[in-house]
Amino acid sequence: MDQDARAFPDFIETPRLRLRCPRLSDAEEMFASYTQDAEVARYMVWQPHDSVEATRDFIAGCVAQWNAGSALPCILNLKATGQLIGMLEARPRGHVVNIGYVLARNQWGQGLMVEAIQAFTAIALDLPGIFRVEATCDVDNRLSALALEKSGFLLEGRLARHTVHPNISAEPRDCFIYAACRK
Numbered sequence: 001m002d003q004d005a006r007a008f009p010d011f012i013e014t015p016r017l018r019l020r021c022p023r024l025s026d027a028e029e030m031f032a033s034y035t036q037d038a039e040v041a042r043y044m045v046w047q048p049h050d051s052v053e054a055t056r057d058f059i060a061g062c063v064a065q066w067n068a069g070s071a072l073p074c075i076l077n078l079k080a081t082g083q084l085i086g087m088l089e090a091r092p093r094g095h096v097v098n099i100g101y102v103l104a105r106n107q108w109g110q111g112l113m114v115e116a117i118q119a120f121t122a123i124a125l126d127l128p129g130i131f132r133v134e135a136t137c138d139v140d141n142r143l144s145a146l147a148l149e150k151s152g153f154l155l156e157g158r159l160a161r162h163t164v165h166p167n168i169s170a171e172p173r174d175c176f177i178y179a180a181c182r183k
Contacts, residue, residue, distance in 0.1 A: 007127045008072055008090070014119045017112060019074035019088060021066050026075060027056040029084045034104040042167050043141040044102060062089075076103070076116055088116050090124070095131045097124050101147075108143065117151040125182045134179040138165055145176055153178035 012019040022030075034040045035049040035058070049055045062073040073089040086103035099120065103113050121133045136159065137144035149155070156179055161172040 007129075008092075009123065012074070012119050012123060013079065014115045016079055017116055017119075018077045018079050019116060019120065020077065022059050022062045022073055022075045022087070024056060024059055024063070026084055027052050027059055030059065030075075031055040033084050034086065034102060037105055038167065040102060040105050043138045043144065043165050044167065045100075045163065045165065047166055062087075074120075076112070078112075085112065086116075088113075088120055090120065092130070095129055097130055097133045099133060099135045101135075101144075111150070113147045114150045117147065117153075121151065121153075121180050125180065131182045132179055133181075134177060136162060136175040136177050138163070138168070139174045139176055140168075145178070148178040151180070153180045 010021065031049060031052045031054075035055045038048045041048040046058075049058070062071075065071040065073060071089055071091045073087055075084055076086040076088060077084055085107045086101065088099060088101040091098045091100075099117070101113055101117065117135075124130050124133050133153075135148055135153065137148065139158065145155075156177050159175045159177055162175040164170065164172050
């Protein structure tokens with residue numbers, strides 16, 4: 001396991017959320033919640049899943065990454081109900097942690113992703129050796145940019161032809177890069 005990944009906790013709790021390692025048993029709920037939703041997948045680097053089996057395969061990869069320490073894909077559950085509503089994935093690389101996230105459409109606009117990003121970022125920046133948490137988003141993904149800004153991330157620039165978002169284009173698209181850094 002990557003030394004940086006080992007330092008992260010196995011789960012994180014916020015006032016409304018619990019972030020934890022994914023389990024294969026999450027596949028049906030994840031599929032129903034968001035992985036088949038084309039609107040949710042619009043700015044993702046993956047296409048909507050066409051079956052629970054596709055979601056199960058995705059989760060198997062997440063579990064393997066978690067166990068290897070190459071990434072920390074965290075399931076987001078509502079604490080009040082246990083409902084699975086999304087994911088936040090962290091990819092530690094030396095002193096930098098890159099994050100990506102997704103949220104079920106019926107949970108948009110409630111500040112839940114901001115809560116998850118803020119909690120994760122605070123923990124990451126408190127770890128020895130982590131000085132930066134960063135994220136990119138497509139230049140047209142205003143909701144993601146707003147979530148990062150509300151989370152205290154600063155817009156650092158525009159990355160030309162940075163990421164392929166297959167639900168929009170087969171060619172790399174421009175992205176904004178945001179970061180929160182240790183003071």
